[in-house]
Amino acid sequence: MGLVVQKYGGSSVADAEGIKRVAKRIVEAKKNGKQVVVVVSAMGDTTDELIDLAGEVSPVASGREFDMLLTAGERISMALLAMAIKSLGHEAQSFTGSQAGLITDSAHNKARIIDVTPGRIQSSVDEGNIAIVAGFQGVSQDSKDITTLGRGGSDTTAVALAAALDAEVCEIYTDVDGVFTADPRVVKKAKKIDWISFEDMLELASSGSKVLLHRCVEYARRYNIPIHVRSSFSGLKGTWVSSERPDAGQSGQGEEPMEQAIISGVAHDTSEAKITVVGVPDKPGEAAAIFRAIADSEVNIDMVVQNVSAASTGLTDISFTLPKTEGRKAINALEKTRSSIGFDSLRYDDQIAKISLVGAGMKTNPGVTATFFEALSNAGVNIELISTSEIRISVVTRQDDVNDAVRAVHSAFGLDSDSDEAVVYGGTGR
Amino acid sequence: MGLVVQKYGGSSVADAEGIKRVAKRIVEAKKNGKQVVVVVSAMGDTTDELIDLAGEVSPVASGREFDMLLTAGERISMALLAMAIKSLGHEAQSFTGSQAGLITDSAHNKARIIDVTPGRIQSSVDEGNIAIVAGFQGVSQDSKDITTLGRGGSDTTAVALAAALDAEVCEIYTDVDGVFTADPRVVKKAKKIDWISFEDMLELASSGSKVLLHRCVEYARRYNIPIHVRSSFSGLKGTWVSSERPDAGQSGQGEEPMEQAIISGVAHDTSEAKITVVGVPDKPGEAAAIFRAIADSEVNIDMVVQNVSAASTGLTDISFTLPKTEGRKAINALEKTRSSIGFDSLRYDDQIAKISLVGAGMKTNPGVTATFFEALSNAGVNIELISTSEIRISVVTRQDDVNDAVRAVHSAFGLDSDSDEAVVYGGTGR
Numbered sequence: 001m002g003l004v005v006q007k008y009g010g011s012s013v014a015d016a017e018g019i020k021r022v023a024k025r026i027v028e029a030k031k032n033g034k035q036v037v038v039v040v041s042a043m044g045d046t047t048d049e050l051i052d053l054a055g056e057v058s059p060v061a062s063g064r065e066f067d068m069l070l071t072a073g074e075r076i077s078m079a080l081l082a083m084a085i086k087s088l089g090h091e092a093q094s095f096t097g098s099q100a101g102l103i104t105d106s107a108h109n110k111a112r113i114i115d116v117t118p119g120r121i122q123s124s125v126d127e128g129n130i131a132i133v134a135g136f137q138g139v140s141q142d143s144k145d146i147t148t149l150g151r152g153g154s155d156t157t158a159v160a161l162a163a164a165l166d167a168e169v170c171e172i173y174t175d176v177d178g179v180f181t182a183d184p185r186v187v188k189k190a191k192k193i194d195w196i197s198f199e200d201m202l203e204l205a206s207s208g209s210k211v212l213l214h215r216c217v218e219y220a221r222r223y224n225i226p227i228h229v230r231s232s233f234s235g236l237k238g239t240w241v242s243s244e245r246p247d248a249g250q251s252g253q254g255e256e257p258m259e260q261a262i263i264s265g266v267a268h269d270t271s272e273a274k275i276t277v278v279g280v281p282d283k284p285g286e287a288a289a290i291f292r293a294i295a296d297s298e299v300n301i302d303m304v305v306q307n308v309s310a311a312s313t314g315l316t317d318i319s320f321t322l323p324k325t326e327g328r329k330a331i332n333a334l335e336k337t338r339s340s341i342g343f344d345s346l347r348y349d350d351q352i353a354k355i356s357l358v359g360a361g362m363k364t365n366p367g368v369t370a371t372f373f374e375a376l377s378n379a380g381v382n383i384e385l386i387s388t389s390e391i392r393i394s395v396v397t398r399q400d401d402v403n404d405a406v407r408a409v410h411s412a413f414g415l416d417s418d419s420d421e422a423v424v425y426g427g428t429g430r
Numbered sequence: 431m432g433l434v435v436q437k438y439g440g441s442s443v444a445d446a447e448g449i450k451r452v453a454k455r456i457v458e459a460k461k462n463g464k465q466v467v468v469v470v471s472a473m474g475d476t477t478d479e480l481i482d483l484a485g486e487v488s489p490v491a492s493g494r495e496f497d498m499l500l501t502a503g504e505r506i507s508m509a510l511l512a513m514a515i516k517s518l519g520h521e522a523q524s525f526t527g528s529q530a531g532l533i534t535d536s537a538h539n540k541a542r543i544i545d546v547t548p549g550r551i552q553s554s555v556d557e558g559n560i561a562i563v564a565g566f567q568g569v570s571q572d573s574k575d576i577t578t579l580g581r582g583g584s585d586t587t588a589v590a591l592a593a594a595l596d597a598e599v600c601e602i603y604t605d606v607d608g609v610f611t612a613d614p615r616v617v618k619k620a621k622k623i624d625w626i627s628f629e630d631m632l633e634l635a636s637s638g639s640k641v642l643l644h645r646c647v648e649y650a651r652r653y654n655i656p657i658h659v660r661s662s663f664s665g666l667k668g669t670w671v672s673s674e675r676p677d678a679g680q681s682g683q684g685e686e687p688m689e690q691a692i693i694s695g696v697a698h699d700t701s702e703a704k705i706t707v708v709g710v711p712d713k714p715g716e717a718a719a720i721f722r723a724i725a726d727s728e729v730n731i732d733m734v735v736q737n738v739s740a741a742s743t744g745l746t747d748i749s750f751t752l753p754k755t756e757g758r759k760a761i762n763a764l765e766k767t768r769s770s771i772g773f774d775s776l777r778y779d780d781q782i783a784k785i786s787l788v789g790a791g792m793k794t795n796p797g798v799t800a801t802f803f804e805a806l807s808n809a810g811v812n813i814e815l816i817s818t819s820e821i822r823i824s825v826v827t828r829q830d831d832v833n834d835a836v837r838a839v840h841s842a843f844g845l846d847s848d849s850d851e852a853v854v855y856g857g858t859g860r
Binding site (some may be wrong): 016019020023050053054056057059061064065066068069071072073075076078079081082083086087092093094097098099120146245251252264 | 433446447450453480483484486487488489490491495496498499501502503505506508510512513514516517522523524529554574613712855858
């Protein structure tokens with residue numbers, strides 16, 4: 001008998017009606033002959049309300065106690081969901097993260113999973129129960145304290161359990177129909193993606209797509225757990241994220257030609273800022289000193305570009321992007337090293353956007369880059385920085401241009417929903 | 431260094447302000463050089479709100495999941511309380527019932543404590559922390575499931591921890607100033623009791639006093655843990671419940687003469703009904719058959735009276751009281767046995783009240799009973815049933831008479847707050 005893990009987010013269980021709707025869907029899966037393990041988030045705004053309460057009693061919420069507080073939210077939703085399932089005539093048992101065997105390190109508020117020992121969950125489903133597990137939480141290996149996994153933690157709980165229980169699939173239920181070729185709020189003609197590889201999904205996630213977080217996809221790729229992202233409000237099929245296209249190796253219908261670039265989608269991100277270090281002496285070790293200073297202040301940076309040095313001055317500029325929330329910290333760290341490194345000035349710019357095109361085989365198909373830049377040029381969008389990987393091209397533009405840029409690129413690659421087929425770049429670029 | 435356990439009820443931590451006020455009081459105890467363990471209930475109406483939510487998703491809330499749901503309430507209040515204490519500059523850690531070592535049986539919603547293993551709590555306070563423990567909850571020994579202790583469970587948690595940690599005292603903070611000589615809503619002149627023995631407190635609790643529940647007092651008596659019931663809103667001393675009067679054996683001042691009746695207070699209870707079995711053949715085994723039928727239906731009865739048999743008929747009447755909530759069940763059970771037992775009819779009366787006078791040395795001081803009955807007679811209150819124990823006299827009256835009866839008895843025994851001294855019945859009645 002196959003086992004499926006289903007994860008439902010807070011918007012799917014926002015109230016009693018939502019819980020009852022989700023319970024029906026879970027029971028359907030059970031009736032289809034599956035063993036069912038469900039991971040559930042806190043109801044609607046519960047977590048935010050608890051955070052507000054914490055703010056009222058204490059200006060600085062401590063790690064350990066804050067985790068103890070927040071995990072109450074899932075305890076409520078999971079118990080209610082188990083009750084709703086029981087009232088439909090099926091057996092259900094709810095389990096805290098600790099009871100479900102989610103063992104983490106001791107980094108409160110952002111704990112990492114270090115082991116999953118799902119013995120109680122396996123026993124529960126073997127006895128015929130539907131097992132409901134609290135998302136987002138675990139227990140620390142050393143101190144046995146309650147921990148939370150941080151942002152996107154419930155998705156990660158679901159994938160981790162799916163891996164430990166050798167599930168057929170991890171279904172992530174949310175309030176959208178799946179992963180789209182671009183953000184549907186920006187691109188009206190964005191299409192739902194039926195299937196996407198782990199690698200492309202990772203690039204989309206780190207380029208601004210918010211449906212799945214990078215961390216959860218990475219976990220799924222490592223343990224090769226297929227993810228099915230779909231809506232809890234409709235019965236539609238969503239987006240499959242897996243190592244191989246589900247129908248690969250069958251009739252051949254619908255398969256793409258080998259060694260051609262397959263464009264998955266266009267992502268954008270307006271949460272970053274750009275820092276330019278102006279007038280850096282162009283000699284060995286200068287760039288290293290700059291990024292050592294940034295790293296020591298624990299700031300994560302994204303794209304990095306060093307201009308070609310001007311021969312007349314022997315000086316160069318170094319630009320990089322980073323989350324806006326870390327801008328102040330980075331500037332402070334750099335100012336402290338100005339005299340030792342010897343640059344002229346710092347420029348801080350938070351009116352930028354990053355647009356990324358993601359797809360397999362891109363680097364070996366030069367036409368992709370050309371088409372990408374032509375599309376932006378035709379739309380009158382200026383490119384400030386460029387960065388590429390095997391399966392992604394990203395550019396930085398003015399933030400005001402982001403919607404035009406995304407639409408232009410989406411259209412140029414034949415992703416619009418009135419196109420018959422996505423453009424396929426043939427040939428062997430190597 | 432002495433250790434105190436403090437328990438705060440839901441009304442004391444109803445909102446952020448309440449939590450901050452309680453935090454200050456806890457820190458005061460810590461500053462006075464005590465190790466402090468705090469047991470806390472869910473905030474205000476949280477538990478009722480969770481019960482309502484359960485009702486919305488499921489008509490029948492199941493034991494295991496219902497406990498999982500309800501225990502979220504304490505998780506919230508204890509984490510917030512720990513945060514509030516930290517923001518006052520003191521270290522605090524919160525613990526679930528399971529983490530605190532409250533081991534119970536598997537009777538969900540009304541679990542009994544079978545062991546307390548407070549190793550983590552002891553370590554936490556030894557390291558200088560204030561330990562905050564979730565009241566009302568534990569973990570079942572067999573299945574490791576979350577359980578709740580039922581009504582008054584948080585008080586029991588506090589006393590059980592106090593016993594296991596060998597605490598000096600268990601302080602029960604509530605929204606009244608202590609235990610009174612009668613319900614202050616009925617008797618304006620009721621006085622706060624400074625000290626009361628475990629035995630008298632047990633009788634008061636089972637006679638209708640609601641400040642402390644029978645179960646918690648019984649646990650405290652068994653392990654000889656002094657309880658101090660007091661208000662979390664005032665700084666006043668409350669009522670000490672212990673085996674010996676705190677100042678006994680000292681200067682002798684304020685001590686009561688030996689072997690004299692010491693009246694603790696007057697309790698009343700309007701939650702019971704009376705059933706009379708009319709026309710029972712007065713021969714061996716008839717009463718036993720009646721009470722076997724009641725016991726088999728799992729109804730708890732309280733007072734029992736069998737009238738003297740009328741010589742002419744050889745028939746007698748048997749009356750007993752029981753909780754109104756169990757009246758229907760008892761009547762049904764008796765009706766089924768009517769032919770085999772052979773009684774005439776059943777009378778059901780839920781317009782009764784029970785008034786009880788509680789105090790040590792009562793049975794050996796015949797004057798007490800006389801004064802009690804005279805007081806009721808003078809107030810025009812008719813007595814329907816009488817029951818006595820070593821330290822209690824209870825009578826059943828019409829419910830309409832209850833307030834007059836309580837006031838008359840309270841006054842007759844010199845308990846009114848304008849009396850100089852409670853009446854002391856001297857002599858050696860034996």
